[in-house]
Amino acid sequence: MGKSVVVKNLTKRYKLYSNNKEKLKDIFLPRNYGEAFYALREVSFEAQHGDVIGFVGVNGSGKSTLSNIIAGIVPQTSGEVEIDGQASLIAVAAGVNGELTGRENIELKCLMLGFNKNQIKELEPSIIEFAELGKFIDQPVKSYSSGMKSRLGFAISVNTDPDVLIIDEALSVGDKAFAEKCLVKMNEFKERGKTIFFVSHSIGQMKQFCEKGIWLEHGEIKMVGDINEVMPAYEEFLADYKKMSAKEKKAFQEAGLKKRSDPEFAGKV
Numbered sequence: 001m002g003k004s005v006v007v008k009n010l011t012k013r014y015k016l017y018s019n020n021k022e023k024l025k026d027i028f029l030p031r032n033y034g035e036a037f038y039a040l041r042e043v044s045f046e047a048q049h050g051d052v053i054g055f056v057g058v059n060g061s062g063k064s065t066l067s068n069i070i071a072g073i074v075p076q077t078s079g080e081v082e083i084d085g086q087a088s089l090i091a092v093a094a095g096v097n098g099e100l101t102g103r104e105n106i107e108l109k110c111l112m113l114g115f116n117k118n119q120i121k122e123l124e125p126s127i128i129e130f131a132e133l134g135k136f137i138d139q140p141v142k143s144y145s146s147g148m149k150s151r152l153g154f155a156i157s158v159n160t161d162p163d164v165l166i167i168d169e170a171l172s173v174g175d176k177a178f179a180e181k182c183l184v185k186m187n188e189f190k191e192r193g194k195t196i197f198f199v200s201h202s203i204g205q206m207k208q209f210c211e212k213g214i215w216l217e218h219g220e221i222k223m224v225g226d227i228n229e230v231m232p233a234y235e236e237f238l239a240d241y242k243k244m245s246a247k248e249k250k251a252f253q254e255a256g257l258k259k260r261s262d263p264e265f266a267g268k269v
C-alpha cells in the first residue's frame, strides 16, 4: 500500500485580539500585542493509500483547520505535511469565487490544478453534468445556495481525479439524491486506492463510509484507530456531554480554551 499522507507535529497558532486597535498596534508597533490561540497542537498521524479516514470532534475542535492545512489552503505555524500527489478539498466555502460564474470557476480551478485549455475543454462537460446546476452554471456563484456551491465544488474535485480527497461537511448541505451520487463517486475513489478524509457531524455517514477515525478535542488528537473503536468512544463522550449541566459544559469549554491559549506565548507570537 504505502504512505500517502504523513502529518508530523502539526501546529496552527492564531493570534486573537480584543479589538481592532490592538490588531493595528500589533502590525505597526515593534512590541507584540494579542493572545496566542492554538487551533491545532502537535497533531501527528499517517494515512496509507486507500485509507478512508473520518475526522470527528465537537464544534471548534480543529477538524476544518486540519482539512485546510492538508489541502494546502491554510499554512501551518509549525510541523510538516507530506502528500504523495495532489490533494483536493471539497468544502462549502472552499475555493469558489463568488464574483465568477460556475463555468468560470470550473475553468479557473482547473487551470490552478495545472490542466491546459484543451484538457479543460474535455473535462468541462462532465463537471457541468455532475453538478446538475442547469442554467445557473452561467450565473455568478454568489447567487448560489450553499447546496449549489457544494455541488459545484464536488463536481470539480471528483472529476479532476485528485490523489487525496478531503471532504469537509460538503455532503451535509446538499439534498439526499446528490449526497447519494457523491457517495457512489467516493466509493469509486476508495476502490481505486485513493486516500479520503471525511468530516461530518453525521454519525451514520461516518460509520457507513470511513474505515479509520481521528477524534480531535481542543485541537489535539484524543483518539486514532479503527472507526468501529473510535465512533463508540466518541458517541459515549457525546452522550455524557449532552447530559452535562450548562455549568459543566462551560467548564469543559473553558478548560479547552485555557489549554489552547498559552500564556507563555501571549504577546510573543
Ligand SMILES: Nc1ncnc2c1ncn2[C@@H]1O[C@H](COP(=O)(O)OP(=O)(O)OP(=O)(O)O)[C@@H](O)[C@H]1O
Residues within 6 Å of the ligand: 014, 015, 037, 038, 039, 057, 058, 059, 060, 061, 062, 063, 064, 065, 066
Ligand atoms: N482565522 C482564525 N482566527 C482565529 N481562530 C480561528 C481561525 N480559524 C479557526 N479558528 C479557531 O480554531 C478552532 C478550530 O476551528 P475549526 O474550524 O478547525 O473547528 P471544527 O472542528 O472544524 O469546528 P466545526 O465543527 O464547528 O466546523 C476554533 O476555536 C476556531 O475558533
